[in-house]
Amino acid sequence: MSQSRFHRFLTGVVAVASLAFAAAAPAQAPQASVRPKVVLQMSEADPAKWNLALNNAKNIQTDLGAANVDIELVAYGPGIAMLKADSIVGNRVDDALAAGVKVVACENTMRNQKLTQADMLNKISYVQAGVVEIMQKQQQGWAYIRP
């Protein structure tokens, strides 16, 4: 190759190397700019635990800004009772829903306890298996809190 051709070849090499580094960049610094996301496991029927968790959710939104964080409460096992329409913490769950917190009930648990969606608080969401939802969220990069 002439010098000019060699120069163009080098330019090509640099361009391709840049592409390679650009493609690889997300791998090198994946955590710096990660959106805060947290899933809270609500597997107990203890109102004090629920109040603590709902306080946690509020503090997280205050600290980070409600628009900047995803919060999901997943209720299963004995915890499902706190999402029934007559729940002792129903008002606070409604407040959390209004503030943008996602609240999810486990349909496996509901079936075991002969509950249907008509028995539950309005505006909550449903998943087939609460524990699988919690697993998947973690493996998708969400933090996990067990209040």
Place this chain on the structure above:
Amino acid sequence: MSQSRFHRFLTGVVAVASLAFAAAAPAQAPQASVRPKVVLQMSEADPAKWNLALNNAKNIQTDLGAANVDIELVAYGPGIAMLKADSIVGNRVDDALAAGVKVVACENTMRNQKLTQADMLNKISYVQAGVVEIMQKQQQGWAYIRP
């Protein structure tokens, strides 16, 4: 370069760029195809907690297919009692083992409680420090559930 050479050069650039992107691809979408894996922390001697955890394991296998998920229960501290040969939940632990769940006892805890492998349920596994096992699994991408 002639047009023909330039064309071959471009082909080379594209080939190398493709290699680069292929190499980088696992970094860009590592979570889409990740195998479900979960470690459950069993640090309490409460049979109700163990039954809930063993139900969790069963639900996870039903929901995802037993062949498609790795489940490991790690017992330490007071939880170790539930893996003794005379455990009140021994039959259910045996069922979980038969279903492909890995059940692990902490040897640090066993030493503190003067237990040997002869005192324990058959077919369980052992690690030096249960809490380190749980840490390492998480840092290797496993989800964590604390029943």
Place this chain on the structure above:
Amino acid sequence: MSQSRFHRFLTGVVAVASLAFAAAAPAQAPQASVRPKVVLQMSEADPAKWNLALNNAKNIQTDLGAANVDIELVAYGPGIAMLKADSIVGNRVDDALAAGVKVVACENTMRNQKLTQADMLNKISYVQAGVVEIMQKQQQGWAYIRP
């Protein structure tokens, strides 16, 4: 291209492909050499739970070497009581601090309980929101233990 030029071109392709793979490598095996790091959630005032957690911290340091692992205890909610100057587990917390464990109190909780830093054990650290600290640590790759 002549054979010689083609050879140099191929050399360039191999060099760039190597760069690409080198750049991508951290993404392909990020977990093999990851430093062990764990955050422990201390949200209860139960001295038995604290003793178990402090035993956990000691076992982790024994198993991995204190210099090779980062351990952080984050106290919030009812757990904050165990970091007060008159804490029943104060001596053990002091031992953990001396052994290199980081111990962190939640200032949101302190404000709710009318506590100031003067009321607390020496040498502990402070964060605005304990639960956010725990979230962030996890999203930065730390394992999480809820004793």
